[in-house]
Amino acid sequence: MAFFTAMVLFQTLGAQSNEDHYVGTFSNQQSGLVLSMGKATDGTYQGFFQLQGQQYSFSNGAKILGMVNAEYQYNGSAFAFSLSRLLGEYYVTSEGVSIPVVKTADQPVAAPKASTNTGTATNKTTTSTTTPTTTTTGGKTTSTSAPAATGTRVGDPYSGYTFQSPGGWKSQEESGGFVLNKVGGQIPIGVSPHEYKSLNEIRAQVIDANDAQSNTYLKGQTQAYGSNALLIRFDGTAQGKPVVIEMISILSPNGGGVTIAATGEKSLYTAEYTTLLKSIANSVQFSKPQVSGIAEQWKQKIKGKRLDYYKTGNGMADHYIIHVCSDGVFVYKNDNSYSSSNAYSDFSYASAGADGGKWQVIARAGQPTLILRFNDGRVWEYTMTTGQAGNEVLLNGKRYFVQAGTMCN
DSSP, rough: OOOOOOOOOOOOOOOSOOOOOEEEEEETTTTEEEEEEETTTTTEEEEEEEEETTEEEEEEEEEEEEEEEEEEEEEEEEEEEEEEEEEEEEEEEEEEEEEEEEEESSOOOOGGGGGGOOOOOOOOOOOOOTTEEEEEETTEEEOOOOOOSSSOOOETTTTTTEEEEEEEEEEEEEEEEEEEEETTOOOOOOEEEOOOSSHHHHHHTOOOOEEEETTTTEEEEEEEEEEEEEEEEEEEEEETTEEEEEHHHHHHEEEEEEEEEEOOOOTTHHHHHHHHHHHHHHHEEEEEOOOOOHHHHHHHHTTTTEEEEEEETTEEEEEEEEEOOOSSSSEEGGGGGGTTTTTTHHHHHHHSSSEEEEEEEEEEEEEEEEEEETTSOOOEEEEEEEOSTEEEEEEEEEEEEEEEEESOO
């Protein structure tokens, strides 16, 4: 079983009242978290929280800088947590994974004595993403313990996440995410959002590669990383070279999530990179994605449509189409690869294949940008501007015709 570290955004200073907002019962239905907090006669806070069927009691909590801070015991060690309030809303965060909670009662609920955890280890090992404990899956264990990242905190408010880079690493926004590099380092680390809805959906994408033509043979392993993430590793050869591909994919309570990944030659890929991935993953904080007005306008303009681009030269003409579906799915194809008789029946297959994926419109420095995240890992970006005609849009300066959708379900 895991411990749970709850550290929450601090309360906005404002009008004061006699009501203590931190006394009561708080819960998150999606994660199953229940937090019960009361106030003792000496003014300290006490209670318990419940997660994954286990309960942990705490006492001697104190209000510091507008939030309640306390400690509880797990396996003989003390772990700090805090609860606070921002603009009337409450949040619980596990060293980076933010979980919004709702106050369901103004009074704490009693902790059933039989289920209260006093810090003794049990045979249940599920945990939140960032706790330094272990999770067992299929006989294997994955520790979430790693040194805290000490670099700059960066993120994307429109995708609803931030993370802390490791000390000495520089981050650069690229392809709808971030690329981290260290001076003198040979293996970069990528951080990018994903649209998966469950851990099972992520697991389904972990498929061994056996391609004799490109001399690529990769064996994938998946292990639970806390209660809302997976650590995935591929070992083998890519184009004949021994490589390691490793990533941690985390689910956000707001939908989708973030993947932290690194790929390098096997001779260069040491255990240090696994630790770095964990440090970054443990620092991730989620928030409700912000909506840009200009991005929303462009999203409404293209969703459910098809974008047609015609390229001519040497007496030949190529026709490329981006099918932009209302549910966030797209398919990118050369029109010659489909006949009019099978376009509709092929959609389900195409959208799940290498030429399909998820699309998103964001505003970057005030500029609307279309992002296509292909299922095979490619990420394409297009700056969006208005064409001369009302049915035109310029993607990276190239004219696409906006037409009624013909392929989306």
